[in-house]
Amino acid sequence: MEIESTATSHTSAPRDPLPRVKSSNRLRYDAEVQFLIRQNGSLEAIRHRLGLSKRKVCQLLLVDPSAWTRWTGEEKAPPHIYRALDWYLSIMEKDPEYRHLATRFADWIGQEKGYQARLANLELQVQNGLQGSTKNSPKSSLKTMILVFLAGFFLAFLTFRATR
Numbered sequence: 001m002e003i004e005s006t007a008t009s010h011t012s013a014p015r016d017p018l019p020r021v022k023s024s025n026r027l028r029y030d031a032e033v034q035f036l037i038r039q040n041g042s043l044e045a046i047r048h049r050l051g052l053s054k055r056k057v058c059q060l061l062l063v064d065p066s067a068w069t070r071w072t073g074e075e076k077a078p079p080h081i082y083r084a085l086d087w088y089l090s091i092m093e094k095d096p097e098y099r100h101l102a103t104r105f106a107d108w109i110g111q112e113k114g115y116q117a118r119l120a121n122l123e124l125q126v127q128n129g130l131q132g133s134t135k136n137s138p139k140s141s142l143k144t145m146i147l148v149f150l151a152g153f154f155l156a157f158l159t160f161r162a163t164r
Contacts, residue, residue: 029079036082043072046085050092060088 022030040046047057058065061084071077 032079033076033082036079036086040082040086040089043068043077043081043085046089050085050088061085 041049047054050057052060054065054068058068061068061081063081071081
């Protein structure tokens with residue numbers, strides 16, 4: 001097992017400088033990440049090889065863009081992120097058409113958002129139209145009242161005639 005020492009910068013509280021022991025799983029994950037980094041390069045290099053923007057790679061991996069920024073900075077990404085990117089790279093090597101499919105998929109996602117925005121806009125217009133129709137002019141409301149009165153009168157006449 002590898003031992004990692006923890007250096008503290010706190011001078012007010014003296015801590016015991018005991019080394020922190022890494023578990024066997026943690027050692028295996030670190031070794032896997034190092035192997036994938038040597039094989040494929042850094043996260044940014046992989047992203048460029050895939051031909052994706054930061055936003056698109058975050059959508060592909062289902063992660064928040066702030067996590068991607070953190071991982072490309074000082075913090076290491078989890079092993080499953082490197083495994084997923086390695087898998088995407090191997091797909092691209094086997095099938096170069098995948099790049100076109102990924103682009104089409106990204107375009108489709110953008111179009112879906114466009115459709116959703118247009119649908120929301122249409123719903124808003126319909127709502128405004130319905131609200132506008134409830135605020136009728138006095139002439140149209142008078143016409144409506146007259147039509148309702150005549151319809152009621154006609155129904156009363158038919159009912160009276162049917163009972164005789």
